[in-house]
Amino acid sequence: MPVYRFARAPRCHSFGEAAAFGYDDVAQHPYYGLRAHVRLAWPGVIMDCALAPANLHELEGAEDLLQGVHGFVLADRNYWKPELSERLKTQGLQLLAPFKFATQQKKP
Numbered sequence: 001m002p003v004y005r006f007a008r009a010p011r012c013h014s015f016g017e018a019a020a021f022g023y024d025d026v027a028q029h030p031y032y033g034l035r036a037h038v039r040l041a042w043p044g045v046i047m048d049c050a051l052a053p054a055n056l057h058e059l060e061g062a063e064d065l066l067q068g069v070h071g072f073v074l075a076d077r078n079y080w081k082p083e084l085s086e087r088l089k090t091q092g093l094q095l096l097a098p099f100k101f102a103t104q105q106k107k108p
Contacts, residue, residue, distance in 0.1 A: 022054025037061035039069070059084060072096055
């Protein structure tokens with residue numbers, strides 16, 4: 001979630017050290033702000049959430065949100081990482097995330 005557009009970010013003093021520079025893949029431009037990490041349950045009920053600086057990757061916030069959770073975790077391509085999947089299996093979670101690169105995904 002952008003706090004300021006990139007051009008105004010150097011003058012921004014809002015959110016102090018909590019905000020940072022990040023990159024929005026959808027809009028394809030850098031921004032200054034925060035990244036929301038959200039855990040949803042069916043049918044879209046927010047169970048937990050956290051705000052982090054925009055320069056932190058999703059994987060860094062994923063394990064914190066999944067503490068004490070058991071079952072299946074449905075995630076997007078950004079969460080595909082074999083090491084994360086193995087760590088989550090030890091706490092009773094099965095990560096369901098597509099292969100990182102769609103062009104290299106294995107055919108069933």
